[in-house]
Amino acid sequence: MSASIDIKDKSLILAIETSCDETSVAVVKDGCEVLSSVIASQIETHKAFGGVVPEVASRKHVEVITLSIEEAVQQAGVDLQDLSAVAVTQGPGLVGALLVGVVAAKSLAFALDKPLIGTHHIAGHIYANRIVGPLEYPCMALVVSGGHTELVHLEEEGRFQLIGRTRDDAVGEAYDKVARALGFPYPGGPHVDKLALGAEETVDLPRSWLAPDSYDFSFSGLKSAVLNAVNQHKMKGQEVPVAAIAKGFQDSVTEVLVEKAVRAVKEYSSKQLLLCGGVAANQGLRQRLTSRCEEEGIPLTIPPHVYCTDNAAMIGAAAHLKWKHGLTSELDLKADPQLKLEEW
CATH class of the missing domain: 3.30.420.40 (ATPase, nucleotide binding domain)
Incomplete structure (x- = not known):
């Protein structure tokens, strides 16, 4: 499931979140400093249906994922080769929406020869609090x-x-x-x-x-x-x-x-x-x-309001935990809409 990497105190992680109806990409330093956070919301699209339509959400993710990655990197002012790893929400969530983020993350990690870190969506929400301050x-x-x-x-x-x-x-x-x-x-x-x-x-x-x-x-x-x-x-x-x-x-x-x-x-x-x-x-x-x-x-x-709703900064914060413990995911990582928090 995981492979070992050299344990480092510092990390620069590009994170991707596409579990539902927000396409988000962020660059997070050391699990707590947000260098950039891009969120493309689909609320206006789904209003007409009275709720999130999974197939529509997936198509919207495809439309904006590449531009969101480019914008996040530009805002952070970093070089892609400086990244420590690429993190992505593996689950839970809508399987089609998750797949868009997972494929994008795997492609980027492979092209840059950087580690890939599959991340749990709820672990992200919990560790959004790490952006505010240390946890006891x-x-x-x-x-x-x-x-x-x-x-x-x-x-x-x-x-x-x-x-x-x-x-x-x-x-x-x-x-x-x-x-x-x-x-x-x-x-x-x-x-x-x-x-x-x-x-x-x-x-x-x-x-x-x-x-x-x-x-x-x-x-x-x-x-x-x-x-x-x-x-x-x-x-x-x-x-x-x-x-x-x-x-x-x-x-x-x-x-x-x-x-x-x-x-x-x-x-x-x-x-x-x-x-x-x-x-x-x-x-x-x-x-x-x-x-x-x-x-x-x-x-x-x-957390501040912007880190309460779905966002990639929280995924970067949670992924830093795996980075510190020397764990990454293989490139055959699959989206898992039923991913369990305790087993993550």
Whole structure:
């Protein structure tokens, strides 16, 4: 699976991320200094469909991947021969989208005779926090995105233990589905977040805690409760209290996420809590988690918004872990949409 290389303290990694609907290329120095970060978003393209269409996403990646690589290198002001390695998201993600990045990375690594480093998408989200500052181990990561809602314990650098995950919709999916029910376009999360923060009233909605000792999550019942609230007002001929429902939904989601994360930090004696993933840009969640961690004296790290959503800088940061341990991937690397974090 991997081959040895000389271990170096310093690295200059060109990273590629194409797991979903952002084509991103970055050049990262020593796993924490971003020299360039290029992100070509497809949001406007997928708005017409109300969500990401995998085949469309793949074609868009093909259209811009070469230009994105050229732009990232130019912005970084480096020579391609100065690169230590080429990193790429191997999985998880949409298989067609992943393939575009993997093929581009393998081609570039082969042409430059540079090592190739296959990288896990969620490891990237977690180590986006390394761009902010050093991580203290053991630490706990709350991963929240369109496809993932997970609690990950890091006993030491690069060693991941998944202790909780969603049993149905990921939190980002739930936000988009609720936004659609409330009449907002894709992506709906920012609309719900903005509306909830400005709401003066709230519609109380259920919290799904599952078993008392469980770190898993479930949002399908909450989503159904939102639909019921909307339909009840419509059937009575009443105006739907959109803002109040948005606030009730966001309050329910953030309370469960925050309280389970805080409980996990305490149980696993974590020195630090990391917030990761696209939904980490949600202001309601950031505010509630920040306030709760201050109450409990828990050190909290949250990446800047630009490193919360899918980006290649986070892939470069995670790839640096493998570089430090002298591990690279072979040129027969395959995209793996089901790649497991613990085995990475």
